[in-house]
Amino acid sequence: MDHTLPIETLSDEAAKAELATLARVLGDANRAYHTNDAPDLSDADYDRLKARNLALETRFPHLKRADSPSDQVGAPVADGFSKVRHVQRMMSLGNAFDDSDVSDFVGGIRKFLGLGADAPLAFTAEPKIDGLSLSLRYEGGVLVQAATRGDGETGENVTANARTIADIPQTLMGAPDILEVRGEVYMSHDDFTALNTRQEAGGAKPFANPRNAAAGSLRQLDAAITRARPLRFFAYAWGDLSSPLADTQMGAIERLGALGFQINALTARCDTSQAMIAHYRGIEAQRATLGYDIDGVVYKVDDLGYQARLGLRSTTPRWAIAHKFPAELAWTRLDEIDIQVGRTGALSPVARLAPVTVGGVVVSNATLHNEDYIAGLDAQGGQIRGGKDIRVGDWVQVYRAGDVIPKIADVDLSKRPDDAVPFVFPDHCPRCDSAAIREPGDAVRRCTGGMICPAQAVEKLKHFVGRAAFDIEGLGAKQVEQFYHDGWIREPADIFQLETRYGSGLQQLKNRDGWGDKSATNLFQAISDKRRIPLARLIFALGLRHVGEVAAATLARHFGTWGALIGAVDQAAGEPAYAAAEPKARKAALPDSPAWASLTGIDGIGDVLAEALITALQQPAERASVTRLTDQLDIQPAEAPAQSDSPVAGKTVVFTGTLEKMTRAEAKARAEALGAKVSGSVSAKTDLLVAGPGAGSKAKKAADLGVETLDEDGWLQLIGDL
Numbered sequence: 259m260d261h262t263l264p265i266e267t268l269s270d271e272a273a274k275a276e277l278a279t280l281a282r283v284l285g286d287a288n289r290a291y292h293t294n295d296a297p298d299l300s301d302a303d304y305d306r307l308k309a310r311n312l313a314l315e316t317r318f319p320h321l322k323r324a325d326s327p328s329d330q331v332g333a334p335v336a337d338g339f340s341k342v343r344h345v346q347r348m349m350s351l352g353n354a355f356d357d358s359d360v361s362d363f364v365g366g367i368r369k370f371l372g373l374g375a376d377a378p379l380a381f382t383a384e385p386k387i388d389g390l391s392l393s394l395r396y397e398g399g400v401l402v403q404a405a406t407r408g409d410g411e412t413g414e415n416v417t418a419n420a421r422t423i424a425d426i427p428q429t430l431m432g433a434p435d436i437l438e439v440r441g442e443v444y445m446s447h448d449d450f451t452a453l454n455t456r457q458e459a460g461g462a463k464p465f466a467n468p469r470n471a472a473a474g475s476l477r478q479l480d481a482a483i484t485r486a487r488p489l490r491f492f493a494y495a496w497g498d499l500s501s502p503l504a505d506t507q508m509g510a511i512e513r514l515g516a517l518g519f520q521i522n523a524l525t526a527r528c529d530t531s532q533a534m535i536a537h538y539r540g541i542e543a544q545r546a547t548l549g550y551d552i553d554g555v556v557y558k559v560d561d562l563g564y565q566a567r568l569g570l571r572s573t574t575p576r577w578a579i580a581h582k583f584p585a586e587l588a589w590t591r592l593d594e595i596d597i598q599v600g601r602t603g604a605l606s607p608v609a610r611l612a613p614v615t616v617g618g619v620v621v622s623n624a625t626l627h628n629e630d631y632i633a634g635l636d637a638q639g640g641q642i643r644g645g646k647d648i649r650v651g652d653w654v655q656v657y658r659a660g661d662v663i664p665k666i667a668d669v670d671l672s673k674r675p676d677d678a679v680p681f682v683f684p685d686h687c688p689r690c691d692s693a694a695i696r697e698p699g700d701a702v703r704r705c706t707g708g709m710i711c712p713a714q715a716v717e718k719l720k721h722f723v724g725r726a727a728f729d730i731e732g733l734g735a736k737q738v739e740q741f742y743h744d745g746w747i748r749e750p751a752d753i754f755q756l757e758t759r760y761g762s763g764l765q766q767l768k769n770r771d772g773w774g775d776k777s778a779t780n781l782f783q784a785i786s787d788k789r790r791i792p793l794a795r796l797i798f799a800l801g802l803r804h805v806g807e808v809a810a811a812t813l814a815r816h817f818g819t820w821g822a823l824i825g826a827v828d829q830a831a832g833e834p835a836y837a838a839a840e841p842k843a844r845k846a847a848l849p850d851s852p853a854w855a856s857l858t859g860i861d862g863i864g865d866v867l868a869e870a871l872i873t874a875l876q877q878p879a880e881r882a883s884v885t886r887l888t889d890q891l892d893i894q895p896a897e898a899p900a901q902s903d904s905p906v907a908g909k910t911v912v913f914t915g916t917l918e919k920m921t922r923a924e925a926k927a928r929a930e931a932l933g934a935k936v937s938g939s940v941s942a943k944t945d946l947l948v949a950g951p952g953a954g955s956k957a958k959k960a961a962d963l964g965v966e967t968l969d970e971d972g973w974l975q976l977i978g979d980l
């Protein structure tokens with residue numbers, strides 16, 4: 259079909275036929291793109307046809323189709339971006355919710371740095387912009403790459419899109435040779451309103467809030483769409499650098515301003531926590547008139563030397579915190595209470611609400627936590643909300659704090675319908691009807707169905723293929739549900755049998771929604787690539803209770819191999835006292851034995867986690883399922899600690915006596931960052947004792963055991979800090 263005829267000359271009939279063809283051609287191209295098949299349309303042709311479609315719809319609005327390609331641009335299409343590994347992790351921030359959290363933050367920093375109450379300690383305070391963070395890499399003063407935060411380690415390459423943002427300089431004069439500038443992409447209120455007006459006029463869905471609009475606009479495969487969206491950028495941090503920007507946070511921000519970045523005019527330097535809080539109140543008072551969304555104030559230690567000493571936790575710096583504005587509230591009616599079943603069988607009650615706008619976002623669901631929360635009780639059995647329970651039909655007060663799932667703060671008893679009855683929490687799983695049991699001391703009721711419960715099985719599988727776990731490209735939540743529903747994948751091990759069992763599955767996958775030859779081949783390849791998996795990812799992927807990413811990494815580092823971990827679990831479970839105890843009494847029966855201590859003695863692994871690990875891996879069906887999986891994998895031993903070249907990597911170090919150049923917390927953090935394990939007591943396993951003045955029994959024990967002992971300066975010299 260000819261798509262170049264002058265639009266004014268077209269009859270209704272001709273326009274209608276052309277719109278039908280365009281819907282088909284662009285729809286096919288979209289599908290081909292999303293399923294990773296080779297798109298048969300070049301980007302330029304795609305853009306041209308899309309523009310033609312829009313022009314036709316503008317001239318013939320009554321002919322716009324229900325499946326118009328114009329409406330399909332808003333969807334984020336993350337699969338299409340290449341990945342960027344951040345040279346330095348993109349951090350998130352810890353939160354402070356009230357003034358005392360701020361004083362605690364400042365107090366904690368003083369303590370860490372060993373500063374007395376009167377020693378000067380300044381902070382910067384600046385608005386926390388509600389957008390999405392972006393890292394811009396300049397080499398030789400030229401913008402070479404822009405990446406979203408992603409999971410902090412790996413983001414999406416959005417360079418072409420970032421180049422369309424006017425606030426982002428393409429070149430810099432007088433910048434360090436390597437400079438990664440970090441900041442927030444956001445949309446102003448005015449631009450957001452205008453964009454939504456345009457969206458609605460074109461028949462497209464409006465965005466819920468400026469942040470979603472900014473994210474949807476930046477994460478467009480088609481940079482032309484980003485260009486048409488008015489995005490802005492504030493610089494507030496940096497990553498990789500070839501030379502320092504300044505000595506202070508304030509100095510560095512000013513330098514970024516001088517290099518041509520927008521920096522926030524409300525950034526101030528504060529000498530006391532009172533001044534920080536006063537600045538917070540000042541910003542809060544201006545919030546409504548700023549013209550863009552902010553959700554709090556960020557405080558950062560001003561002295562960059564102090565920042566370096568304070569260092570980073572796994573995902574947040576110790577030297578910064580976000581002081582959030584109070585949550586926004588609204589009243590609405592609770593229509594229904596649904597029970598969702600999670601990966602570990604937890605039954606989670608969810609409130610279905612009459613939709614209401616809370617802080618600019620339409621909310622129709624809220625979490626109800628657990629059965630006690632609905633009944634008006636806290637974890638200790640004390641009253642919350644003055645003991646008021648929550649019933650279907652009630653008027654409830656909903657609040658949102660940041661990005662978290664909305665919650666219910668209060669109930670209006672004066673509006674309670676006469677026929678409202680107390681909610682009866684189910685004692686059977688709503689999905690598989692197995693008994694749902696609440697262990698003493700546990701706030702949560704859990705389905706006992708294990709893998710026979712379809713809800714648990716699917717949630718486990720989704721977790722297994724998730725980003726921090728196996729991260730199999732082309733196998734996301736939607737595909738997992740599809741394959742589970744078909745009976746093709748019932749447990750993680752089945753994923754690795756997919757090609758063998760349904761190999762001619764190529765044939766079977768084809769013709770199904772969204773699957774073609776190429777996407778099926780790609781999927782099998784992506785699965786096969788993940789047979790080789792780092793130990794920490796495998797442990798996390800199993801989705802065991804209490805074993806999050808950090809614990810999985812700790813276990814992996816400690817045991818090194820899967821065999822060693824399973825061996826330790828089996829040995830601990832084989833302890834006679836443990837094995838003999840009734841399952842419910844096991845926690846109390848935990849013996850103080852070497853096997854048990856080999857788990858609980860690991861820094862960061864407590865009794866609860868060790869018990870959960872043993873319970874899960876000793877459960878015969880679960881263990882068999884895990885073995886079916888591990889039999890098919892090539893598990894990579896844990897990587898050596900981050901800085902294996904450091905002289906203390908892998909060594910067990912004990913600090914004792916008074917340290918004069920650093921606090922105990924700082925010494926511990928520094929040693930751990932260098933790959934050492936810090937222990938509180940001296941034993942035959944100790945490699946090094948660092949003894950300051952006043953060292954007593956530990957120094958004597960170390961001498962008896964022949965453990966190498968250094969003073970503070972000796973230690974600093976050893977690690978290259980002196």
Ligand code: IVH
Binds near residue numbers: 387388442
């Ligand atoms: S500093 C190493 N400053 O908030 C510190 N973050 O909740 C990195 N954000 O991921 C962050 N305004 O996307 C910083 N003035 C500001 C900010 C800010 C907004 C965002 C950022 C970060 C998130 C953490």
